[in-house]
Amino acid sequence: MALDEIYKEVILDHYKNPRNKRELPGAELSCSRNNPLCGDEITVFVHAEGDKVHEVTFVGQGCSISQSSASMMTEAVAGKPVEDVQKLIVDFRGMMAGELDPSEEEFGDLVALKGVVKYPIRIKCAVLAWDVLQEALAGDGAAAGSSPH
Amino acid sequence: MSLTEERSTGALDVARIRADFPVLQRTVGDMPLVYLDSAATSQKPRQVIEAESEFYANHNANAHRGLYMLAEEATEMYEGARAKLARFIGAPDPATVVFNRGTTESTNLVAYAWARRELNEGDEILLSDMEHHSNIVPWQLAARDTGAVLRYIPLTDDGLLDLSDLGSLLTGKTKLLAVTGMSNSLGTLPPLKQLIEAAHVMGALVLVDGAQLVPHVPVDVTELDCDFLTISGHKMLGPTASGGLYGKLDLLERMDAFLSGGHMIDEVFHERATWNVVPYKFEAGTMNIAQEIGLGAAIDYLEALGMDKVRAHEEKITAYAIDALLAAGATVYGPHDVALRGGAVSFWYKDVHPHDLATILNEEGVAIRAGHHCNQLVMRRYGVPATARASFYVYNTNEEVDVLVEALAKAEDVFGF
Numbered sequence: 001m002a003l004d005e006i007y008k009e010v011i012l013d014h015y016k017n018p019r020n021k022r023e024l025p026g027a028e029l030s031c032s033r034n035n036p037l038c039g040d041e042i043t044v045f046v047h048a049e050g051d052k053v054h055e056v057t058f059v060g061q062g063c064s065i066s067q068s069s070a071s072m073m074t075e076a077v078a079g080k081p082v083e084d085v086q087k088l089i090v091d092f093r094g095m096m097a098g099e100l101d102p103s104e105e106e107f108g109d110l111v112a113l114k115g116v117v118k119y120p121i122r123i124k125c126a127v128l129a130w131d132v133l134q135e136a137l138a139g140d141g142a143a144a145g146s147s148p149h
Numbered sequence: 150m151s152l153t154e155e156r157s158t159g160a161l162d163v164a165r166i167r168a169d170f171p172v173l174q175r176t177v178g179d180m181p182l183v184y185l186d187s188a189a190t191s192q193k194p195r196q197v198i199e200a201e202s203e204f205y206a207n208h209n210a211n212a213h214r215g216l217y218m219l220a221e222e223a224t225e226m227y228e229g230a231r232a233k234l235a236r237f238i239g240a241p242d243p244a245t246v247v248f249n250r251g252t253t254e255s256t257n258l259v260a261y262a263w264a265r266r267e268l269n270e271g272d273e274i275l276l277s278d279m280e281h282h283s284n285i286v287p288w289q290l291a292a293r294d295t296g297a298v299l300r301y302i303p304l305t306d307d308g309l310l311d312l313s314d315l316g317s318l319l320t321g322k323t324k325l326l327a328v329t330g331m332s333n334s335l336g337t338l339p340p341l342k343q344l345i346e347a348a349h350v351m352g353a354l355v356l357v358d359g360a361q362l363v364p365h366v367p368v369d370v371t372e373l374d375c376d377f378l379t380i381s382g383h384k385m386l387g388p389t390a391s392g393g394l395y396g397k398l399d400l401l402e403r404m405d406a407f408l409s410g411g412h413m414i415d416e417v418f419h420e421r422a423t424w425n426v427v428p429y430k431f432e433a434g435t436m437n438i439a440q441e442i443g444l445g446a447a448i449d450y451l452e453a454l455g456m457d458k459v460r461a462h463e464e465k466i467t468a469y470a471i472d473a474l475l476a477a478g479a480t481v482y483g484p485h486d487v488a489l490r491g492g493a494v495s496f497w498y499k500d501v502h503p504h505d506l507a508t509i510l511n512e513e514g515v516a517i518r519a520g521h522h523c524n525q526l527v528m529r530r531y532g533v534p535a536t537a538r539a540s541f542y543v544y545n546t547n548e549e550v551d552v553l554v555e556a557l558a559k560a561e562d563v564f565g566f
Contacts, residue, residue: 003512007505007563040504040534061534063504064564119508 005115006122007064014068014109019075024057031136035128040066044132053077053085053137058129065113065122070129072109082137089134096123161454161462167544169194169450180514183549188333188361188493188540189518190383193447197386200446204439212438213412213429227438230445231428237448238359238378239369240395247401247428248393248441252360253283255379255394256327258431259356260287262407263400264325270296273322275353277302277310277339278530279332282523284358288327297324304530308335308483308490315347323353330362330378334524334538335483336467336490338366345375354400360384364542365463365491367456370395386451386543387444390437401427408433451543459543463492466541470494470550477554482531492541495522501560503537509563513556515549 024030024045034041040062047055056074060067073092077085092110094100098117102110116126167173170192175182184192204226210219212227228243235243249255264274274288278301292299300318303311310328319326326348331338345355356377362368363378364385370378377400382391396404406413406424410433415423424430451459464487474481474496482495498506503519510517518538521528528534539553 003509003559003563006508012564063502065504122504122508125504 006119008112008115010072010109010112011064011068014071015064018058018067018071020055020057020078021059021071022057023059024055027057029136029139031132031139033128033132033135035062035066035124040125040128042066042070042129042132044070044129044136046133046136048082048137051082053080053082056133058132062128063122063125065116065125066128069113069126072113073129073133076108076110077133085133085137089130092130093127096127161458161543163462163544163546166194166454167546169196170544171195171198173544177511177514177516180512183513183515183552185515185517185539185541185545185549185553187364187384187542187545188522188538190389191364191386191542192544193386193388193443194450196450197388197443197446201388201439201443204442209439211435223438226442226445227436230441230448233445233448234380234393234441235395237368237452238363238380238395239371241371242398244427245398245401246393246395247431248391248436249431250390250437251381251383251392252358252379253287255377255392256283256287256356256358258394258407259377259396260291262404262431263354264288264291264297265294266405268292268295268297268324271322272297272324273300273320274298275300275302275319275323275326275328275348277328278304278526279308279310279335279337279339279524280327280329280526281333281358281360282525283360284327284329284356285526288325298322301526302328304335304527307485308332308337310337310339310344312340312343319347319351319353321351323348323351325354325356327356327358329358329360330368331365331491331493332483332524332527333361333493334495334522334527334536336493336495337483338362338490341373341375345373349374361491361493364451366460376400382440382444382447385444386447388437388440391440391444393441394431398427401431406433407431410434454543462543463541464488466545466547466550467492467494469547470539470541470553473550473554474498477557479557482527482533482536493538494540495536495538497533497536498557498560501564503535505564506537506557506560509560510553510556513552513559515553515556517553 027045027047029046032043042060045057056077058070104111113126116122172192208222210223212224231246232243235246305311348355354376357375359378360381363380376397378395380392383389413425413433415425468487471485479496479498484490507519520535
């Protein structure tokens with residue numbers, strides 16, 4: 001395995017210059033979670049109205065895979081209908097499970113994370129932010145952070 | 150290996166030791182395996198693998214059950230392993246050594262069979278901020294059930310126990326001090342003798358978490374005078390699910406049963422039962438017979454090397470590693486003076502997250518641990534979410550430390566800091 005399969009340029013770019021890494025005052029939805037295996041932690045804020053996700057931001061700390069995945073996620077879901085976001089979460093998990101092989105056209109920068117599939121132990125790093133987003137969207141509208149601990 | 154010859158020389162013959170460990174002959178991709186994660190679990194010499202295999206091939210029967218030759222052999226081998234472990238830790242009597250899956254089960258045994266019976270509301274259990282989760286959570290649950298209170302000895306900036314306020318932490322209310330013999334993330338060796346004496350003056354019992362201590366440092370429970378010592382077999386060249394608990398005989402005898410079932414009983418009636426003698430009172434059901442026999446072979450191996458030489462070897466390689474990591478620009482947590490620590494070395498290399506570092510090092514064949522090491526209190530204390538950790542044992546060499554340090558440069562290339 002070559003390291004450039006996992007540490008692609010676009011991943012390193014999102015890691016070093018994360019997009020939308022800030023709190024979002026007034027966010028209707030938010031959720032916090034950590035990965036008890038590694039200590040990575042992430043909080044996702046969602047500004048959603050009606051059926052539309054307007055903006056998503058995140059804060060937290062973690063490895064390049066978890067942080068770049070969160071950064072790309074915030075860009076990928078902004079401005080999308082909630083239904084499309086839900087589908088993207090499912091498809092992203094499918095890609096990380098090696099069951100889906102989306103094109104760059106469909107998935108944009110996110111396809112860069114395909115290389116992580118070859119490193120099974122790192123897959124949960126890539127999926128962490130998406131789990132938290134899904135949990136935030138499932139909230140009843142109250143911006144309440146929750147931790148499984 | 151010629152064991153008498155080993156004893157006569159000054160230092161470990163690491164090349165010859167390495168030849169005893171089949172897994173060290175393998176590669177990772179194209180690279181030789183550089184195994185630097187013995188604090189998580191040690192590798193096994195063929196002597197241990199063969200002892201376990203030989204038991205299954207030629208002697209397998211349930212111990213303490215049958216009246217035939219195989220059963221007698223199995224029992225003799227299992228009890229022989231107990232006698233070896235007792236001797237290895239300086240225990241006065243094999244009956245003071247209870248076999249079980251290791252340190253976690255041993256700590257839970259004391260938390261259930263002693264703490265839940267003996268602790269009352271307001272009693273205190275004193276722990277330290279460098280405890281492994283397995284020496285914290287069982288006490289949290291015991292405290293929840295009894296109304297006891299947990300207190301913690303804090304840490305200094307350089308990774309030692311901060312004993313400056315010990316007088317207010319260790320008081321007449323303290324019923325138990327549960328402390329690690331060697332930190333699995335910082336490597337720190339707490340001053341056990343001093344702590345045990347201080348606790349006994351206050352009338353508290355002391356449990357030493359020996360998971361990292363017993364494999365790496367000569368231990369004599371009689372001299373230490375600890376009340377309990379937990380022992381992990383798989384971290385000292387033995388099979389997984391081997392190890393056990395040392396306890397002072399009168400304590401073990403006074404304690405209630407823990408897991409219950411076959412063999413731990415004396416008599417069973419419809420409504421009640423009486424307990425077998427120590428240590429069998431704590432050994433319910435069919436035990437990990439082959440694993441404890443394998444542990445016996447691991448003890449033979451370590452004793453042949455000499456634990457004082459094992460310790461000396463690890464002091465040398467740890468000093469070499471700390472110097473090399475610091476020179477490479479890494480931050481090393483815990484004390485840097487090897488007289489105060491063992492060979493589990495936690496570090497952070499520049500801006501590379503430990504997980505990324507572990508993945509990159511793996512490409513070079515280097516196996517390290519990355520994460521919080523079941524030490525979230527330590528991570529919080531030093532303001533890091535995780536660390537990278539290299540840990541050493543009898544088969545590691547300075548050349549392997551060089552491979553580690555050279556591989557760090559690869560991480561820098563990838564991340565371009």
